[in-house]
Amino acid sequence: MKVEVLPLHFIFHTAFCRSTLLARALNIPGISLGMSEPGIIASLASGGAKAEPLIAPLLQLLGRKRPGIDAVFVKPTNHANRLIPALLRAQPDARTVLMTNPVSPFLQSVRKRGLMGHRWGRRLYLEMQSYAGIDLGMSPEEQFSMTDLQAAGLAWLLNQNYFTRLAASPFKERIRTLDGDYFNENRGETILALLGLGGIALDDRGKRELAGNPAFADHSKLGSPIVPTKVDKSTHQEIAQVEQWLDLIAEQVGMKIPIRQTLL
Known part of the structure; x- marks a missing residue:
């Protein structure tokens, strides 16, 4: 049985950069559907090479036709980033946004999550080294001696x-x-640009719908009203030191950080 499909596009991200908010905001009635971290893509990532033949048929199911929807935007977990080339090969018409932010708010988010956030940052570093590693000339002892925020910053x-x-x-x-x-x-402006990238131009009704988008009222992950959080002085100082350290590494390897925006 052949599945009728809609245009399907991707939002890949480096975590803690408001990608969940963007995916939620793309749930625009009568226009587009935004999917945030469907579990099946995380399963594909953990399944390794044996799961790759399943990518194309599973993307067809994610992009299956829905009444009144012109396109689907999928935001996988950042732990599936190693699959980006395979996902793009399987979806040759897909347009893609790579979403990130400066390292300071990223590290603030890691710190806010306490012990589990610090553990997550270290695991992400190990994960990234496995498929997108750079030889930083660090011995195993030097890597083990890094602080949690240094490891997260390197990730x-x-x-x-x-x-x-x-x-x-x-x-x-x-x-x-x-x-x-x-x-x-x-x-x-950003959502209009992303919809345009996906071949969707909003009329006046669609722009009014976008202006009243409820996704912007609550915390995108917790669903509760947004409450600003404070970062203590010592954390600011530590993050500034890690940021300076990363700048030195980036300069040594000839990298410009963060990556330059091209969507707008």
């Missing part, structure tokens, strides 16, 4: 390098990059 740096390579790859005509902080300050 962010490896993601920047990976996204930079993707943006210059044979997929480059289908890829745009987006700064999450810019999106937060220019939400309507």
Whole structure:
């Protein structure tokens, strides 16, 4: 049985950059559907090479035709980023946004999550080194001696390098990059640009629908009203030191961070 499909596009991200908010905001009645971290893509990533033949048929199911919807935007978990080339090969008409933000808000989000956030940052570093690693000339002892925020910062740096390579790859005509902080300050403009990338032009009704989008009222992950959080002085100082350290590494390997925005 053949599945009727809609245009399906991707939002890949480096975590803690408002990608969940963007996916929610793309749930626009009568226009588009935004999917945030469907579990099946995470399963594909953990399944390794044996799962790759399943990518194309599963993307067909995610993009199956729905009444009154013109396109589907899928935001996988960042732990599936190693699948980006395979996903783009399986979906040759897909347009893609690589979403990131500066390292400081990324590390603030890691710190806010306490012990589990710190553990997550270290695991992400190990994960990124497995498929997008850079020889940093660090011995195992030096790597073990890194602070949690240094490890998380290096994971962010490896993601920047990976996204930079993707943006210059044979997929480059289908890829745009987006700064999450810019999106937060220019939400309507960003969503219009992303819809345009996917071949959707909003009429006046659609723009009014977008202006009243309920996704912007609550916390995108927790569903509760947004409450600003404070970062203590010592955390600011530590993050500033890690940021300076990453700048030195980026300069040594000839990398510009963060990756330059190209969506707008």
